[in-house]
Amino acid sequence: RCSDLNAELGGNPKRSSWGPPALPVEPALYDRPFPFYRRPAEVGRFSLDAQRCYHGDARQLRYFAPPATMHPTPPFDLRHGYRDRYVRRDEGLREGLEHLLRWTAQNQERLRAKDDIAGRPLNADFVTWRGHLTKVLTTPYERQEGWLLAVSLFRGTLYISEEETPATQLQREQRSETLKELTYMGYKFERYMCADTPDGSPDPTGVVNTNEAFCTVVRTRLGSHSLLFAGEVDCTDPCGPWAEPPACYIELKTCKELHSPAQRRSFYRYKLIKWWAQSFLPGVSRIMAGFRAPDGSVVALETFETMKIFQLIRDDPSCWKPAVCMNFCEAFLAFLKRVVTEDDPHLVHLFAWEPGHPVSYTRHHGGEHVFLPTWYVETMSG
Numbered sequence: 113r114c115s116d117l118n119a120e121l122g123g124n125p126k127r128s129s130w131g132p133p134a135l136p137v138e139p140a141l142y143d144r145p146f147p148f149y150r151r152p153a154e155v156g157r158f159s160l161d162a163q164r165c166y167h168g169d170a171r172q173l174r175y176f177a178p179p180a181t182m183h184p185t186p187p188f189d190l191r192h193g194y195r196d197r198y199v200r201r202d203e204g205l206r207e208g209l210e211h212l213l214r215w216t217a218q219n220q221e222r223l224r225a226k227d228d229i230a231g232r233p234l235n236a237d238f239v240t241w242r243g244h245l246t247k248v249l250t251t252p253y254e255r256q257e258g259w260l261l262a263v264s265l266f267r268g269t270l271y272i273s274e275e276e277t278p279a280t281q282l283q284r285e286q287r288s289e290t291l292k293e294l295t296y297m298g299y300k301f302e303r304y305m306c307a308d309t310p311d312g313s314p315d316p317t318g319v320v321n322t323n324e325a326f327c328t329v330v331r332t333r334l335g336s337h338s339l340l341f342a343g344e345v346d347c348t349d350p351c352g353p354w355a356e357p358p359a360c361y362i363e364l365k366t367c368k369e370l371h372s373p374a375q376r377r378s379f380y381r382y383k384l385i386k387w388w389a390q391s392f393l394p395g396v397s398r399i400m401a402g403f404r405a406p407d408g409s410v411v412a413l414e415t416f417e418t419m420k421i422f423q424l425i426r427d428d429p430s431c432w433k434p435a436v437c438m439n440f441c442e443a444f445l446a447f448l449k450r451v452v453t454e455d456d457p458h459l460v461h462l463f464a465w466e467p468g469h470p471v472s473y474t475r476h477h478g479g480e481h482v483f484l485p486t487w488y489v490e491t492m493s494g
């Protein structure tokens with residue numbers, strides 16, 4: 113059984129003599145040619161409004177409206193409004209897959225495969241948030257933050273939902289004032305770069321409300337795994353070189369100003385991997401970075417084409433490799449398929465990873481880890 117498993121997962125999983133198999137994460141094990149990844153296709157959109165209410169439309173989509181030059185003058189003030197124009201989403205509320213499942217339930221007809229021999233209501237092996245997959249992609253290179261992913265098999269589809277680790281919860285609850293302001297600045301940058309209408313201009317005096325979100329739902333395939341996932345998108349550029357979604361979307365990011373080649377290298381190594389993974393997965397073609405000075409002003413803008421990021425890092429042998437990230441993700445999904453075989457929405461396998469360790473899991477029936485809502489199970493069973 114163990115050797116079958118090894119063969120199936122590319123020779124990687126290790127079974128200790130007393131426990132269940134675990135998936136190693138060392139980059140060298142996944143340093144193979146880039147796996148097949150189908151160009152992501154947008155299959156739907158939804159929005160979350162200022163009260164965090166779901167709407168099955170694109171009402172929250174915003175439009176890319178950059179300044180005339182890459183050195184905005186007067187510079188954007190990312191601190192502006194932090195004290196009095198900031199409505200913060202309640203991060204203590206665990207939404208899980210709720211909004212995505214709502215979209216899925218409302219779009220069942222289009223998601224059903226006519227010739228699916230398994231008779232699945234959903235023609236996808238995996239359903240999840242893009243952000244969860246981003247964490248999987250960067251795992252072989254991550255040295256600080258672990259993760260917990262809950263997985264249930266329900267009517268032929270594996271659902272992946274994140275649980276907060278105790279360390280992340282503590283960090284969130286004890287976040288320093290400086291860090292809170294930095295988070296705000298990331299959202300404020302979006303206000304300076306986007307308009308509410310295709311021909312509009314940004315209104316940086318408005319309120320920053322982090323309940324608001326526009327999400328794209330995409331379908332794609334990684335190796336033998338079909339994926340359906342949703343991801344939050346910052347804005348669209350209908351006049352850019354790629355007119356169609358998801359390629360017309362632009363991801364906005366902020367980063368500390370870089371002063372030396374060494375700082376730039378370090379930015380490529382530790383930060384650009386996350387930016388790349390986040391945008392590559394849903395097929396977002398461009399990332400625009402705002403580099404900020406200590407006073408919160410944006411001193412320069414820079415565009416990164418997602419598909420060209422590998423060129424920036426390929427000559428640095430100690431840097432990350434896109435192929436390692438994707439091969440690891442493929443192996444992780446194969447691992448889930450191998451481990452989670454009982455079709456039961458009340459059964460949860462909790463996959464845990466901490467830096468320096470392989471991915472391991474525990475099994476839970478019923479109780480606090482169950483994440484597929486009853487309304488969803490009933491709807492999809494009908």
Ligand code: A3P
Nearest residue numbers: 294295296297298299301344346364365366367
């Ligand atoms: P930056 O991206 O400039 O860091 P996103 O870039 O994914 O659209 O997210 C927008 C902003 O939300 C981020 O701006 C950051 O301020 C905040 N943010 C996103 N993920 C976060 C996380 N895990 N912890 C804290 N803040 C986060």
Ligand code: MG
Nearest residue numbers: 344345346364
């Ligand atoms: Mg965003």
Ligand code: MG
Nearest residue numbers: 346363364365
């Ligand atoms: Mg962003």
